[in-house]
Amino acid sequence: MTGRIRIASYNIHKARGMDGRVNVQRIVRVLREIDADIVALQEVVSHDDTKAEERHQARFLAAQLDRHFSVGETRRHLGGAYGNVTLSRWTIENAGLIDVTVAGCEPRGILRTDLNVGGRALHVFNAHLGTGFFERRRQAEQLLKDKPLDPPERQGPRVVLGDFNEWTHGVLTTALRAEFHERNSHAFVSSSYPGLLPLLNLDHMYCDGDLGIVSVRTHRSPLALVASDHLPLVADLQWD
Numbered sequence: 001m002t003g004r005i006r007i008a009s010y011n012i013h014k015a016r017g018m019d020g021r022v023n024v025q026r027i028v029r030v031l032r033e034i035d036a037d038i039v040a041l042q043e044v045v046s047h048d049d050t051k052a053e054e055r056h057q058a059r060f061l062a063a064q065l066d067r068h069f070s071v072g073e074t075r076r077h078l079g080g081a082y083g084n085v086t087l088s089r090w091t092i093e094n095a096g097l098i099d100v101t102v103a104g105c106e107p108r109g110i111l112r113t114d115l116n117v118g119g120r121a122l123h124v125f126n127a128h129l130g131t132g133f134f135e136r137r138r139q140a141e142q143l144l145k146d147k148p149l150d151p152p153e154r155q156g157p158r159v160v161l162g163d164f165n166e167w168t169h170g171v172l173t174t175a176l177r178a179e180f181h182e183r184n185s186h187a188f189v190s191s192s193y194p195g196l197l198p199l200l201n202l203d204h205m206y207c208d209g210d211l212g213i214v215s216v217r218t219h220r221s222p223l224a225l226v227a228s229d230h231l232p233l234v235a236d237l238q239w240d
Helices: 024-034 057-065 133-146 171-180
Strands: 003-011 038-046 068-077 080-088 091-099 109-117 120-128 158-163 203-207 211-218 233-239
Touching: 003 024, 003 120, 003 158, 003 203, 024 057, 038 057, 038 120, 038 158, 057 068, 057 080, 068 091, 068 109, 080 091, 080 109, 080 120, 133 171, 158 233, 171 203, 203 211, 203 233
Parallel strands: 003 038, 120 158
Antiparallel strands: 003 233, 038 080, 068 080, 091 109, 109 120, 158 203, 211 233
16 A cells, blocks of 8 residues: 555543533544544543433544544543544554553553554554653653564554653653654644643654655644644655
8 A cells, every 4th residue: 555644643631622611523623624544632531321422532533533443541530431542544453552651640551553554554652641751751761661662563664643741852752763763753843732822842743764754734723723722733644
């Protein structure tokens, strides 16, 4: 398979917008504006009840956008599964959560999703890492030592993206840029947080050389500015 792939990362903040309202339909509309083949979502809450379809945010978003989905639960939030969700136009072959929680800090994880893209394997790692400097240092040490982002059984290129909570060239950014090489590292494109007046670069993306980066940007539509406290990061990749 050759061709373009559009991939996005979006921390939806439980679908709570900058106006304080929880509105999952608004997130759907933002994602339709982007029209990405793969979307890595963070801070998604999914309740297994019958009160409203929107309360299971992962399933609702996937259904509205006609996508497959995988869930990486890091903790419970008011009785619902809270964590990362990956949406995909293509079939999901396997999915699992890499636990990168540091003792004494909020549970954190990287959701690995293995996709079948036209008969070829693609490995997507959807990350939501810690807010503390020393927390991220420990997470970087774990990623370098255990190498969960480069499992021995992988058969295709990798994309690592998400909310890294790192707005400086810290140890985590340095480690990932060394892993994926400078030309395939887009950690500081443009500001994505906070939504209405973005000042910080928290949402990053890295990929293997098989995937050429054609363009990368933050999606700054009027709706995206208020739908969440983050703006979506969007990249177009060329897979040859």
